[in-house]
Amino acid sequence: MTEAPRLDRQVCFALYAASRAATAVYRPILEDLGLTYPQYLVMLVLWESDAKGVKELGEELGLDSGTLSPLLKRLEALGFVERRRSGEDERRVAIHLTTAGRALSSKASGIPQHLADAAGLSDQELEQLRATLGRLTEALHRSH
Amino acid sequence: MTEAPRLDRQVCFALYAASRAATAVYRPILEDLGLTYPQYLVMLVLWESDAKGVKELGEELGLDSGTLSPLLKRLEALGFVERRRSGEDERRVAIHLTTAGRALSSKASGIPQHLADAAGLSDQELEQLRATLGRLTEALHRSH
């Protein structure tokens, strides 16, 4: 009979733990902006390019409408976005930044540096980590 | 005024995406065992050392009783663990593996190799990734 795998050997657990630790560092900072971490990710996408549909947002973030629909409703209730049915294609809902939503971007500009400072890794290590994670994510998606 | 941070530059998003991609690879495999990913992590700890308290489990996994209490109830309903109030300290609830719970470990032994295969990274790269993530998690926890 085979050995049971050990928790401390699992890359998978290391990813899970690191991801939760990172969002825990972001949480108090984002709280000042009134955002949760997934909401912040949505705002990052919109700051780059406004008026995306729910589907396009989902493709960039790897999230589906089951996650995004209620999240976007909350962002709308907070006054950071507006959801408008498209005229040409009534199925589409375009997500537009409000003035308040656009204004938030400058307040958020210093946030990534916080993580970099808290990470205890050099810029090169962080960059290499990001690259490795990117390749890993790609490969994992391809594998099924 | 400062630039808005870009999604594709964020280590934080890379972690978040990779972690979800990894659990997505595990999901169909774990479904065969009847487990979710966090339930599998709890079983990993118990296979190493049975009869832990909720608090000890929480320390190893970085989860609190708010997450673990209902999760452990579900594992008990599945027949994989038993929760027993400790005799000496009535506050403690010791989590014991059942025969079925112990038997599951051999079925689970091949699972980590699945991720390694799907990862598209060499063993060295995976090992280095695990080490970097470990240091990162440590540093992030220390930072607050």
Place this chain on the structure above:
DNA sequence: ATCCGGTAAGTTGTGCACAATTGAATTGTG
């Protein structure tokens, strides 16, 4: 013996993730 600070587990409430389904709008095909 009794209080009291501390501790263990559980509960409540909010917000993701994700599977599965629904309903409306659009597109492709005969």
Place this chain on the structure above:
DNA sequence: CACAATTCAATTGTGCACAACTTACCGGAT
């Protein structure tokens, strides 16, 4: 044109995460 297949967003239901709170119990100090 008709209509089946597809697409988009929303909804429903389950199971985490995590903060805040509650309840029960312990152990020490008077």
